[in-house]
Amino acid sequence: MKVVICNSNVEAAYIAADMVTAQIESKPNTVLGLATGSSPLALYEELVNRYRRGDISFACTTMFLLDEYVGLPVDHPQSFKTFIRRVFTDQIDVKAKAVYVPEGNALDDQEACRKYEVSIVEAEGIDLQILGIGSNGHIGFNEPSSSLASRTRLITLTEQTQRDNAPYFDHRNDMPTQALTQGIGTILDARSIILVAFGLKKRDVVKSAVEGPVTAMMPASSLQLHPNVTILIDEAAASELEHSEYYRSAFGGVTS
Numbered sequence: 001m002k003v004v005i006c007n008s009n010v011e012a013a014y015i016a017a018d019m020v021t022a023q024i025e026s027k028p029n030t031v032l033g034l035a036t037g038s039s040p041l042a043l044y045e046e047l048v049n050r051y052r053r054g055d056i057s058f059a060c061t062t063m064f065l066l067d068e069y070v071g072l073p074v075d076h077p078q079s080f081k082t083f084i085r086r087v088f089t090d091q092i093d094v095k096a097k098a099v100y101v102p103e104g105n106a107l108d109d110q111e112a113c114r115k116y117e118v119s120i121v122e123a124e125g126i127d128l129q130i131l132g133i134g135s136n137g138h139i140g141f142n143e144p145s146s147s148l149a150s151r152t153r154l155i156t157l158t159e160q161t162q163r164d165n166a167p168y169f170d171h172r173n174d175m176p177t178q179a180l181t182q183g184i185g186t187i188l189d190a191r192s193i194i195l196v197a198f199g200l201k202k203r204d205v206v207k208s209a210v211e212g213p214v215t216a217m218m219p220a221s222s223l224q225l226h227p228n229v230t231i232l233i234d235e236a237a238a239s240e241l242e243h244s245e246y247y248r249s250a251f252g253g254v255t256s
Contacts, residue, residue: 003247012232013042033129067181068104102180129190141181150183
């Protein structure tokens with residue numbers, strides 16, 4: 001696990017964008033895994049800027065979203081399908097049919113999850129997965145106690161996750177209580193992974209994920225089992241790490 005402590009989320013986004021750019025340059029038909037939420041926004045903005053400058057093309061890529069709420073209308077402004085289109089995919093040249101989102105309104109959740117797994121396999125797997133981390137350590141919507149071998153499935157959101165995400169909705173009761181999510185096992189199948197986390201609110205969970213034991217009660221700790229993970233964090237998110245000086249000397253960062 002490579003831990004890079006950056007001066008800001010903008011610097012972290014630049015490093016992550018360099019990694020995405022290098023991946024696509026080496027393999028134009030790259031398969032990307034996309035996270036939603038606030039953490040990757042600066043990354044998506046940087047990638048859009050590079051596309052507009054002509055520095056990168058996504059025309060041959062395929063993209064898989066990590067998760068989707070259950071029960072929201074397809075065009076709901078807070079659905080993850082709408083979110084990723086608004087902040088990223090509608091602003092670049094990726095083909096609309098090459099962007100996959102779990103079917104949150106499926107009549108048969110199990111079948112929708114099975115098909116999503118099949119789609120990833122048919123795309124020959126995810127080359128580079130982008131992740132954020134929830135305040136309780138979830139990646140995707142894999143809540144504490146999720147099996148480290150889990151695959152795409154229906155999951156009930158914890159009260160903590162519902163409280164964290166409720167402000168994005170007009171009314172607390174509008175916040176869905178369930179979601180479809182790629183499993184931890186599905187995420188760990190990606191060939192490489194980037195996780196971004198920023199701010200003091202993430203300092204404890206970053207410490208547990210990076211330096212704590214691998215446990216189902218801290219889903220992000222499962223990333224310690226992966227051979228090619230880069231953790232990009234700012235000074236605030238890094239403030240509880242016991243080995244921060246080692247990470248700085250070993251992995252460096254970007255200075256403005």
